[in-house]
Amino acid sequence: MERGAAPSGAGLPRRDLLGAAGALGLSAFLAGCGVGGSGATGAEGSGKGTIRALFMKQAGYSEDDITKMTAGFHSANPGITVKTEFVSYEALHDKIVAAAPAGTYDVVLIDVIWPAELGSTRVITDVTRKWPEAWQREMFAGAVEVPRYGSRFYGVPWILDTKYLYYNDAHARRAKVEAGELDTWDGVLRAARAIKAAGVTRYPLVWSWQQAEALICDYAQLLGAFGGRFLDPSGRLAFNIGGGVRALEFMRRSIVEGLSNPVSTQSIEEDVRRIFSAGQASLALNWTYMAAQANDPRQSGVAGDVKVLRTPSGPGGRPGVNGSMALAISASSKQRAAAWKYISYLVSPPVQDRYAVSSLPVWTRSYDEPQVIRANPVLVPQAKRQLGDLIARPQVRSYNAVSQLLQSEIQKALLGQKTPQKALDDAAHRAEDLL
Amino acid sequence: MTGMAIATRIRRRIRVPTLTGTGTREVRFAIALLLPAALVVFGVVIYPVGRTLVLSLFGVDSAMPGHYPFVGLRNYAKAFTDPAFYPVLWHTVYFTFVSTALELTLGIGVAMVLNAPLKARWLWRSIVVLPWALPTIVDGALWRWIYNGQYGALNGLLSTLHISHTDHQWLGSPFLALNMVIVADVWKNTSIVAFFVLAGLQTIPHELYEAARMDGAGPVRSFLRVTLPLLRPSIAVVLILRTIEAFKVFDIIYVMTGGGPASGTQTVAFYTYQQAFSNQLFGYGSALAYLIALAVFALAMVYLRILRQGAMAGVR
Structure with missing residues (x-):
């Protein structure tokens, strides 16, 4: 077509522009009829029917475990059908939030850091009235705190976890390192130097220090050991004072000395497990699930050499990070009664004891059950002592935003772009507005 | 109506x-x-x-229905006073400019090869289109593995070829990581650029090259004086489309780096997603989304302007 003959549609004619503006105005008018949308409203339901549950794929109970547990629930409750879905931990929060208005899921697995946010934004429902009083006495104190925000319960603890120190016994013996030396963080650094000097592994330590929540979990554990805290008694951020700074200096020093693998800043827990299981690291912090997988010859090249210890101590003690998770009911669920039955079944001692190989029970008495001890003989003795001493990350509504800031600033310190003090000061200064 | x-x-x-x-x-x-x-x-x-x-225009801070305060343009103003916004804007502009330039340059080269009288030309064309056919999530996971500083294929290749025996941390520092993500994006999207350009190449009459040769023009001169000017319509289309796509980059960042290290690979789209879904700041996230839409609209206007100015003559 010749240019001269072309209609004026090559540009954006005024009529089209007005039409587009009109359509936008109309849609904005319709959209504005309810700013918050018209999401589903929750209901107790009949206690029968179909419910949908959302879990995560990695760490804790495996997909296979949960499928078997659900099959057991179906046998015990023929009137309820549960459809399960699994996503990675990294996608779990956003999936819960995105699905909340539509009421897609009745039961959702939530992390210990989310009850404040998801409870106050009405994504999950308050189940305080459903909680049997005995549960508070029979569960670990750290477990009871998992779904609690203020005085209310927004779920039931299900995965009770913290990070343990894993070491390769064969590597330690080659470097003449005794297990007792790994009782303190200073001892861990000394052991790492000995392992490196003996040429056993180039980088003895590996961590999950990627810019993700995993980084805050490792930092929290070290912060507790060095006597720091996230919030002071008045509720102001305090990780940039004392132990919080010393913890970050410790992390940075381990990189500068070549003891921590530089790939740590790009790794999450699964990367740590792979590297440790390949024999490319001698010491690592990780969750319960690594004990079984690193000692499984089908998944690990160091099976049989993997030992587990409580987290090492520092000047502030040896608290493990509270990395537990809870089962919650979506606020939009129309089957809350059935959802509660399902949660009560999954959390019950017989079910948790039976699947203790992947995740340890929330019940104190389970740790004396032969079935549980047999399932995880390497870990249970350590867990029994460690789970009574946990450090929590701040239970604040804007936790995710605070955590994102902290992750970014900690990484700047780890990469040497800022001093630990400056990085934490900057994080605290910017995060103060979010609280 | x-x-x-x-x-x-x-x-x-x-x-x-x-x-x-x-x-x-x-x-x-x-x-x-x-x-x-x-x-x-x-x-x-x-x-x-x-x-x-x-x-x-509202202070929406939950995914759930409810009454939220009207804040007017405050969410838009917040973007420009947010200290995190300017670095992510810079990362986005850098990503857009460098990835589009590389994809265009390499895409023209690949298109010239694919247009040459090769044996089994259909096979080469099929192979070239493969990276583009891969879902971005797969592409991101693939390159994350290639770049891994501990067991990655790139370090393995460099070591096997005796070029370097150091474990390079390709995603370990912010600026390097941004460039490595660009490489992954270029690998995937060069093929679509090449196919756009190839379509343009096939519309150029062979007689023009013969005439140029008779006038004493060599291959370089033919390329500069015949091929490039006649490819302008195709180049303009693909340039604008890729610019807009690159400006909206999200998925490859999400998979490869999660915005790290030290927020060095966060882009505007990633930051918007994080504000809306991770932090439930849907009002602010919506304002950021609108700013992206306005930027894309501005780029589209440039595209239409080029069309009108006749650079795209013959392409409608």
Whole structure:
């Protein structure tokens, strides 16, 4: 077509522009009829029917475990059908939030850091009235705190976890390192130097220090050991004072000395497990699930050499990070009664004891059950002592935003772009507005 | 708008001088055919656009229905006072400029090769299109593995070739990581650029090259004086499309780096997603989404302007 003959549609004619503006105005008018949308409203339901549950794929109970547990629930409750879905931990929060208005899921697995946010934004429902009083006495104190925000319960603890120190016994013996030396963080650094000097592994330590929540979990554990805290008694951020700074200096020093693998800043827990299981690291912090997988010859090249210890101590003690998770009911669920039955079944001692190989029970008495001890003989003795001493990350509504800031600033310190003090000061200064 | 009004408007558009009974039936039939598409466009494009606009004017801080305060343009103002916004804007502009430039340069080269009289040309063309056919999530996971500083294939290759025995941390520092993500993006998207350019190359008459050769032009001169000028329409189209796509980059960042290290690979789209879904700041996230939309709209205007100026002559 010749240019001269072309209609004026090559540009954006005024009529089209007005039409587009009109359509936008109309849609904005319709959209504005309810700013918050018209999401589903929750209901107790009949206690029968179909419910949908959302879990995560990695760490804790495996997909296979949960499928078997659900099959057991179906046998015990023929009137309820549960459809399960699994996503990675990294996608779990956003999936819960995105699905909340539509009421897609009745039961959702939530992390210990989310009850404040998801409870106050009405994504999950308050189940305080459903909680049997005995549960508070029979569960670990750290477990009871998992779904609690203020005085209310927004779920039931299900995965009770913290990070343990894993070491390769064969590597330690080659470097003449005794297990007792790994009782303190200073001892861990000394052991790492000995392992490196003996040429056993180039980088003895590996961590999950990627810019993700995993980084805050490792930092929290070290912060507790060095006597720091996230919030002071008045509720102001305090990780940039004392132990919080010393913890970050410790992390940075381990990189500068070549003891921590530089790939740590790009790794999450699964990367740590792979590297440790390949024999490319001698010491690592990780969750319960690594004990079984690193000692499984089908998944690990160091099976049989993997030992587990409580987290090492520092000047502030040896608290493990509270990395537990809870089962919650979506606020939009129309089957809350059935959802509660399902949660009560999954959390019950017989079910948790039976699947203790992947995740340890929330019940104190389970740790004396032969079935549980047999399932995880390497870990249970350590867990029994460690789970009574946990450090929590701040239970604040804007936790995710605070955590994102902290992750970014900690990484700047780890990469040497800022001093630990400056990085934490900057994080605290910017995060103060979010609280 | 009433059915008659729409009919009148369509009549005007298609320049039907008078409507006979048959004409009216045709118009109604046309409307009936257009209606499903119009409803879909309204439902999946126009309504969300309007709703996002409304949300951006309110302090919405939950995914759930409720009453939220009207904040006017404060969410937009917040973007420009947010200290995290300018670094992510810079990362986005850098990503857009470098990835588009590389994809264009390499895409022209690949297209020239694919246009040459090669044996089994269909096979080469099929191979070249493969990276583009891969889902971005797979592409991101693939390159994350290649770049891994501990067991990655790139370090393995460099070591095997005795080029370097150091474990390079390709995603370990912010600026390097941003560039490595660009490489992954270029690997995937060069093929689509190449195919656009290849389509343009095939419209150039062979006689022009013969005439140029008879006038004493060598291959370089032929390329500069014949090929490039005649490729301008294709290049302009693909340049603008890739620029817009690169500006909206999200998925490859999400998979490869999660925005790290030290927030060095966060882009505007990633930051918007994080604010809206991870932090439940839907009002602020909507304002950021609108700013992205405005930037994309501005780029689209440039595209239309180039069209109008005749650089795209023959391409409509």
